Amino acid sequence: MPHQCTECGRTFPDGSKEMLSGCPDCGGNKFQFKPNGVDDENAVAADPTGSTEPPTPTDSTEPRGSTDPKPTRSEPKPTPSEPKPTQSEPKPTAERSASSERVSDIDNEDTAQASARSDVVSPDELDRASQEVPPAADESAEPGSGSDPDSGQRPGIDDLRDELNAQFESIRIVSPGKYELNLMELYDRQEYIISLQEDGRYVIEMPDAWGVNDE
Amino acid sequence: MGLLTNLKDSISRVTDGLFAAEEPKRIGIYGPPNAGKTTLANRIARDWTGDAVGPESHIPHETRRARRKENVEIERNGRTVTIDIVDTPGVTTKVDYKEFLDHDIEKEDAVRRSREATEGVAEAMHWLREDVDGVIYVLDSTTDPFTQVNTMLIGIIESQDLPVLILANKTDLPGTDVKQIANAFPQHETIPLSALEGENMDEVYTKIAEYFG
Numbered sequence: 001m002p003h004q005c006t007e008c009g010r011t012f013p014d015g016s017k018e019m020l021s022g023c024p025d026c027g028g029n030k031f032q033f034k035p036n037g038v039d040d041e042n043a044v045a046a047d048p049t050g051s052t053e054p055p056t057p058t059d060s061t062e063p064r065g066s067t068d069p070k071p072t073r074s075e076p077k078p079t080p081s082e083p084k085p086t087q088s089e090p091k092p093t094a095e096r097s098a099s100s101e102r103v104s105d106i107d108n109e110d111t112a113q114a115s116a117r118s119d120v121v122s123p124d125e126l127d128r129a130s131q132e133v134p135p136a137a138d139e140s141a142e143p144g145s146g147s148d149p150d151s152g153q154r155p156g157i158d159d160l161r162d163e164l165n166a167q168f169e170s171i172r173i174v175s176p177g178k179y180e181l182n183l184m185e186l187y188d189r190q191e192y193i194i195s196l197q198e199d200g201r202y203v204i205e206m207p208d209a210w211g212v213n214d215e
Numbered sequence: 216m217g218l219l220t221n222l223k224d225s226i227s228r229v230t231d232g233l234f235a236a237e238e239p240k241r242i243g244i245y246g247p248p249n250a251g252k253t254t255l256a257n258r259i260a261r262d263w264t265g266d267a268v269g270p271e272s273h274i275p276h277e278t279r280r281a282r283r284k285e286n287v288e289i290e291r292n293g294r295t296v297t298i299d300i301v302d303t304p305g306v307t308t309k310v311d312y313k314e315f316l317d318h319d320i321e322k323e324d325a326v327r328r329s330r331e332a333t334e335g336v337a338e339a340m341h342w343l344r345e346d347v348d349g350v351i352y353v354l355d356s357t358t359d360p361f362t363q364v365n366t367m368l369i370g371i372i373e374s375q376d377l378p379v380l381i382l383a384n385k386t387d388l389p390g391t392d393v394k395q396i397a398n399a400f401p402q403h404e405t406i407p408l409s410a411l412e413g414e415n416m417d418e419v420y421t422k423i424a425e426y427f428g
Contacts, residue, residue, distance in 0.1 A: 170337070176312075180309055
């Protein structure tokens, strides 16, 4: 679910057509792109249990007193050899998941998505991003979280570019400053891209937004 | 009765005025980069309104956002044709910042221009789909017109049933070959001109009035 509405935080799966006519919930037309697996390394490191079980939003809200007599919320156990990693310890990502009420397909939930939801681009930042991109930052920029110190472990900009290309067959970013355009695809699309960012962000104009300012 | 007649007259004057004031046709100036689209748009705008549309340049992709000049009134043979001119970014399938480096532009600026040019092409294609009533297709008559972009764009324009006027520009340059352009698109009329020198503009205006009036 690499797309997130910057207005209400709703996320959409890769290739979702739902967002093509704007966010169904708030009508917003700005989305943040968050490729799958972006923060995996760090998220796993932050998870003391090393659990591979996808965090579910219900974990921290459902009463599970019968199966889990000891609520361990206040004492995370940083032991990798923990034999039963399935207890309902609130992981940071799970908490974030729980805070979102609109998670529809939690099966695909991963840490990148959880992070994306908690890390919404501010309107100011989006505005700035649509006007200028410091080219020096293009090579190293990563979408979403800018607070990640573990830069050596992050997926490269090439991976992100591949992800973006998979989304927009109409414009292929070969490398910074080099583009290939599919004219027919651009022509056929009802919505169109009005701002490209090398770091995985983009702004598209939605058909629903047209005519809003018409007199 | 006199009052009613007067009222009826004024209502009919208002409604006549409403229907007579037809919306000006929106004419998109399309073509590959550096064909002279902005030079032509400026020539038309200056000839009929006194203003320019945008800066001209020999650097490709100088026009990276569609620019519009509204209510350009062209008089031909005693009648007036009113059009909105939309000067669009040059359409291409590849944009490379290295193109700009040859024009003494720093890499950082070149990369930015490249991105803007790409957005401009997306915008131009969008306008073609949504917002254009007719097309002036400008080609550089010193270059080969048999390109993927030209074929595709003319095909799209034809599929939309939009009136299209093909202009073979830059006839002031050595190596101009208007015939080659006429041969490339035999289904359309090709008008030679030099937008820079203002050569053959009379015929261009006559054809604009004929095609888009």
